[in-house]
Amino acid sequence: MRILVLSDLHANMTAFEAVLQAAKDRWDRSVCLGDVVGYGPDPNEVTAKLRELGTETIRGNHDKAISGVMVADDFNPIAKAAVDWSNSELAPDHLAWLTNLPRGPLTTDGIVLVHGAFQDEDEYVFTPAQALEGLLDSTAEVTFFGHTHHQGGFSYLNSKLEVLQIHPRMNEAFAPLRLEPPRRYLLNPGSVGQPRDADPRAAFAIADLEHQTVEFWRVEYDIAAVQQRMRKAKLPEALVQRLMVGR
Ligand code: ZN
DSSP, X not given: OEEXXXXXXXXXXXHHHHHHHHHTTXXXXXXXXXXXXXXXXXXXXXXXXXXXXXXXXXXXXXXXXXXXXXOXXXXXXXXXXXXXXXXXXXXXXHHHXXXXXOOSOEEETTEEXXXXXXXXXXXXXXXXXXXXXXXXHOOSSEEEOOSSOOOEEEEEETTEEEEEOOOOOTTOSEEEEEOOTTOXXXXXXXXXXXXXXXXXXXXXXXXXXXXXXXXXXXXXXXXXXXXXXXXXXXXXXHHHHHHHHTX
């Protein structure tokens, strides 16, 4: 079973299409770690595609804010503007689907999915200390998380935590990680629609637990086309600009 792991698509259909094109016949089923919508110009298209693919999806903070499950009080004004715009754009049917997304942690096919931290779906996991809490609480060999938009992760064995620097170089499409049981892993596939780890390419992962490998992928997409649609929709210029630099 090869699992396509998507996260933080953020309503960027051009990036999502590039990911599906690159991943083509390399996966059997797909999962999504949340933030389907928010920031980007294509909330209906991205939601429709995930539903069409039957992608098992947990909710992210943007999905909650846009569908009204959570009040977007702690969102900055730029993110909040995108929340309001997305809410007004979404078809009622797609909005209902987003409203009913389950929260993580969710176990499926031997992996655990969370949006933020294992203990709190809205918390960011950046530091080894934050990662350690999740690694100690999750009992699965591999737990996937999103929310930070940074590709990479952590592993844990014999009370020792290791930061994994896995990132395909600019001329490479993917970097493989060999899993070594009983070592446990907390892995972030990176963001499809709004990378923030200084690489503007769309990010995703393909996990194959039978063969004990996880591939971390990056793929280029037509950023200018997305920026054009964002400006047409009058989404905040800061959101338009950051796609280019991946920050
Ligand atoms: Zn996000």
